[in-house]
Amino acid sequence: MVKTYRHESLLGFFKGMSFPIVSIAVVNSVLFGVYSNALLALTATSHQERRAQPPSYTHVFIAGCTGGFLQAYCLAPFDLIKVRLQNQTEPRAQPGSPPPRYRGPVHCAASIFQAEGPRGLFRGAWALTLRDTPTLGIYFVTYEWLCHQSTPDGQNPSSATVLVAGGFAGITSWVTATPLDVIKSRMQMAGLEQRAYRGLLDCVVSSVRQEGLGVFFRGLTINSARAFPVNAVTFLSYEYLLHSWG
């Protein structure tokens, strides 16, 4: 944090922020929409009936994985641009200095498109899908399990329960997702940096060779600290919207 602040000022902390803000609504609707509908198809119970007849954790897991798989494709290009902009660490351009490689999210998307075609925008998408499919299954199972543990049978979980269960679901999911998150980000940066990977496995092997197994836990603490409030609020909004519109 200190280094980022010294080098790039407060603005450095907001790099790559505009695209995630635009895309989070789309990505979360796909995730939660596919999850709810998959659960509906698997259990044939609506959200309201589900408190009396809770779905099995296997069904919750499958529905979560399905949602995770499909949202990964919507997320991939936005995530790529976020990672590219966040890794552009030079301070804001001074008048007269050469412009940065990417002047902003739209310029970044256009440059990748021009240089590599539409497929370029999906660089690292495989690693992202592998990261998100099982870990979003874990995400919903953790949430449902924690709600079930602290709510009397047949009742709706309280807002406090939803917040805590959502927060821990986010942390569990990020803890399990971090190894592939590291690999995904490296593959998204390849093509820009000099190192080229022959594929996902090559990226895993060369990262471990150079930096040891610890490489899989890069950013774990900051990811978890961020995950608690973000996912507490996500689940509270989800439950609230389902009750008021459902």
Ligand SMILES: C[N+](C)(C)CCCC[C@H](N)C(=O)O
């Ligand atoms: C699966 N993975 C851990 C990557 C994400 C799970 C939580 C998703 C949430 N939008 C967030 O940004 O925290």
